[in-house]
Amino acid sequence: MKWSSFKYLTKQGLHSMVQNRLMTLASVGVLTACLIITGVAVLLSVNVNSFVDYLSDQNEFEVYLNDGYEQASIDAFVQNVSALENVAETEYISKSQAVEEMQAWMGEDGDLLSSYAGEDNAANPLPASVRVRVEDLTALSQTVESVKALGGDMIYEVQSPTELSSVLVGMKRAVTYVGWGLVAVLGVVSVVVISNTIRLTVFARRKEINIMKFVGATNAFIRLPFFVEGMTVGAISGIVSTLVVGGVYYGLLQWLDQPSASWLGEFTRCMHPMGEVIWPMLGGFVLFGVFIGGVGCATSIRKHLKV
Amino acid sequence: MIRFEGVKKVYPGNGKTPDILALNDVNLHIRKGEFVFVLGHSGAGKSTFLKLILREEEATEGRVIVNGRDLSTIKQRDIPYLRRGLGVVFQDFRLIPTMTAYENVAFAMRVTNIPERQIKRRVPYVLNLVGLTGKARSYPSELSGGEQQRVALARALVHSPPIIIADEPTGNIDPELSVEIMELLQAINSVGTTVVVVTHERALARHFNKRTIMIDHGEVVNDARPKRKRGVDE
Numbered sequence: 354m355k356w357s358s359f360k361y362l363t364k365q366g367l368h369s370m371v372q373n374r375l376m377t378l379a380s381v382g383v384l385t386a387c388l389i390i391t392g393v394a395v396l397l398s399v400n401v402n403s404f405v406d407y408l409s410d411q412n413e414f415e416v417y418l419n420d421g422y423e424q425a426s427i428d429a430f431v432q433n434v435s436a437l438e439n440v441a442e443t444e445y446i447s448k449s450q451a452v453e454e455m456q457a458w459m460g461e462d463g464d465l466l467s468s469y470a471g472e473d474n475a476a477n478p479l480p481a482s483v484r485v486r487v488e489d490l491t492a493l494s495q496t497v498e499s500v501k502a503l504g505g506d507m508i509y510e511v512q513s514p515t516e517l518s519s520v521l522v523g524m525k526r527a528v529t530y531v532g533w534g535l536v537a538v539l540g541v542v543s544v545v546v547i548s549n550t551i552r553l554t555v556f557a558r559r560k561e562i563n564i565m566k567f568v569g570a571t572n573a574f575i576r577l578p579f580f581v582e583g584m585t586v587g588a589i590s591g592i593v594s595t596l597v598v599g600g601v602y603y604g605l606l607q608w609l610d611q612p613s614a615s616w617l618g619e620f621t622r623c624m625h626p627m628g629e630v631i632w633p634m635l636g637g638f639v640l641f642g643v644f645i646g647g648v649g650c651a652t653s654i655r656k657h658l659k660v
Numbered sequence: 661m662i663r664f665e666g667v668k669k670v671y672p673g674n675g676k677t678p679d680i681l682a683l684n685d686v687n688l689h690i691r692k693g694e695f696v697f698v699l700g701h702s703g704a705g706k707s708t709f710l711k712l713i714l715r716e717e718e719a720t721e722g723r724v725i726v727n728g729r730d731l732s733t734i735k736q737r738d739i740p741y742l743r744r745g746l747g748v749v750f751q752d753f754r755l756i757p758t759m760t761a762y763e764n765v766a767f768a769m770r771v772t773n774i775p776e777r778q779i780k781r782r783v784p785y786v787l788n789l790v791g792l793t794g795k796a797r798s799y800p801s802e803l804s805g806g807e808q809q810r811v812a813l814a815r816a817l818v819h820s821p822p823i824i825i826a827d828e829p830t831g832n833i834d835p836e837l838s839v840e841i842m843e844l845l846q847a848i849n850s851v852g853t854t855v856v857v858v859t860h861e862r863a864l865a866r867h868f869n870k871r872t873i874m875i876d877h878g879e880v881v882n883d884a885r886p887k888r889k890r891g892v893d894e
Contacts, residue, residue: 355773372758564754567714568815569744570771572739 366581376554377586377603383550384590384646385597387543388638392598394539398532402491403622405525412493412521413442413486414513416500420448420480422507431483433503439496444484449480482511491522497521544645555579562657572658579650587646591639599631661823661854662690662713665669667722669708669878677693680710683878690820690856695849697857697865700875701841706858709875710827713856714748715739744772747816751828755800761787761811762796768815773795786814790844806837813844830864842868 359584370377420426435443441547446454452470456463469477488494497513555562565575607620669683670690683705707766711717712724715731719744724731727745734742747768762783762874787796790794790810800808816824824847830838842857843866849855859865865872874882 357776358770358773361770361776369758415785560754561756561758564756565767565771566740567743567748567750567754568768568771569740569742569746574771 354515358574359577362577363581367493367580367585369578370582370585373554373558376557377582380550380554380646381590381593383546383589384543384642385594387539387546388590388642389597390523391536391539391543391641392634392638393596394532394535396602398528398536400624401528401532402525403625405521405528407623408521412490412514413484414493414511416483416485416504416511417480417509418482418504418507419509426507427481430504430507434483434485434500437496437499437503439487439489439492440485441488446482446484448479448481449474450478451482452477455479459616492591501651544649548645548649548653552649555650555653555657559657563652566658575658576651576654579654580647583646583648583650584643585646587642588639588641588645590643590646591635594642595631595635595638599627599634602630603627661692661694661727662688662856663723663725664712665723665725667712667719667724667867669705669712669717670720682794683712683719683875686875686878686880687882688826688873688880690854692854693849693852695855695868695870697868697870697872698856698875699860699865699872701860702848704875705878706860706875707827708878710825710858710882711823714746715742731750740771744754744819745823746820747821747824749809749812749816749824749826749829751831753800753805753812755808755811755815757800760791760797760799761803761807761814764800764811765814765818768818771847772819774819782818783814786818787811789817790814806833806840809837809841810844813841817848821853823856824848826855826857829857830859830861838864839867884888 418430431443431445434440449470449472452466452474456466456470459465469479485496485500487493493513494515497511497515501508501511538600562575606621606624606627609624664686667683667686668681671680671682673679686709698706698709707718712719712731712839713726715724715726719732722732726742729738729742731742755761756767759767766779766783766788769782774782784793784796787793790813792810792814794853795803795807795811798807800811803811809832813826813829816826824845829841829845833841845855845857846868857864869886871886872878872882872884874884
């Protein structure tokens with residue numbers, strides 16, 4: 354195909370969008386609605402996932418030690434725990450540090466514990482402990498067992514949030530499956546709805562296609578303006594849906610930033626910032642729209658070309 | 661130019677309805693530069709005759725040869741090139757409603773990748789030929805039936821095809837305009853273009869005194885050459 358023909362057909366595609374503005378509007382509307390719903394599902398899934406990841410990162414358990422062990426054997430134990438595969442970080446809390454932490458936690462009433470403060474205070478009833486943070490929440494139980502095996506009699510008690518860990522793991526799995534499942538279903542629904550809309554557009558212009566065939570137009574010649582039209586409708590829908598979803602997301606971030614929404618503080622902190630979201634969303638929406646619009650047009654027109 | 665050799669066309673039934681024999685053992689030859697009327701009642705097989713020439717349908721038996729191409733062996737991708745050698749005028753005009761008269765005519769040239777420069781020269785010339793100079797920017801909906809038919813004729817002519825086929829060209833227009841359109845076709849024929857007019861109007865064929873092929877129940881029942889006028893040809 355000559356460059357002049359390509360230019361003419363591209364212009365023709367854009368011209369016919371204006372000529373058939375009602376159908377164009379309907380196609381843009383349907384495609385935009387589908388992209389908005391899909392976009393909201395993606396954003397929800399991504400942000401909930403990020404929050405669950407944040408909660409998982411906070412996850413740690415505490416190993417309380419019996420009194421009367423040499424500092425050297427405690428240090429060796431801490432070193433061995435640090436070397437375990439799933440352990441991200443360890444922190445030794447001595448008996449005196451335990452009192453200080455408790456005092457800080459009690460605030461003004463912390464003074465009540467002042468008689469137990471100080472190094473080697475025999476009256477201090479609080480045990481020394483090792484705080485262990487794990488990398489993979491799903492392997493928490495195994496890590497706890499390994500630590501117990503390493504410590505033996507040295508360990509007084511292990512306090513681990515195994516129940517919370519299983520809840521978080523389940524939640525993450527559910528969010529991932531449900532979120533992406535929803536996106537997949539919406540994606541399929543979008544494709545079906547959009548290709549039907551495009552089919553209607555093409556059907557409305559089947560006579561035009563028929564005439565083109567009778568004056569000797571090749572299939573490529575007939576297809577190109579429809580292809581341009583479909584891709585442009587896709588691109589416009591991509592931009593419009595980005596503006597809508599991006600605008601709502603921005604508004605939500607602004608609202609969550611207000612003091613009245615401070616109870617959602619942790620969740621707000623985990624939300625992806627606007628700058629991180631908007632460009633991938635624009636790219637994804639426009640690419641998806643252009644792909645669906647172009648392919649939808651090209652396939653819908655095929656039936657009418659068999660003349 | 662156009663040759664039918666033992667052509668049979670059967671439209672298969674769908675189980676509930678029987679097969680329809682549209683054309684049976686049709687043999688004819690339309691030569692270069694001829695003006696031919698193909699006459700018949702509705703349902704006689706005229707439309708099928710036309711569809712076979714345009715390769716909209718394929719013959720069940722026999723061979724159809726148009727512009728030297730055997731349509732029983734032509735490849736799907738070559739059909740557009742076959743059609744570019746034919747100028748077709750339909751009863752219902754078949755103009756693209758979203759294009760102006762100029763664009764409708766130019767479109768037939770654009771599909772053949774003719775340079776824009778040539779299109780700009782040729783289209784106004786052809787529109788002038790059919791008497792539509794002032795209507796170039798009008799859309800089909802703004803034109804009368806006769807004007808639309810003239811645009812369709814201009815579109816059929818614009819790329820100078822060796823054959824013009826007109827399917828009931830006067831079917832949707834006034835009798836006065838019918839004569840005008842037929843005279844235009846005659847003028848086109850006088851410069852060597854083969855013209856085939858498919859119609860059910862006997863009077864029209866009689867008035868113009870041209871070769872008339874009569875189709876009835878799918879068969880050619882008469883193929884009459886024009887009578888020579890006394891004092892002109894004798």
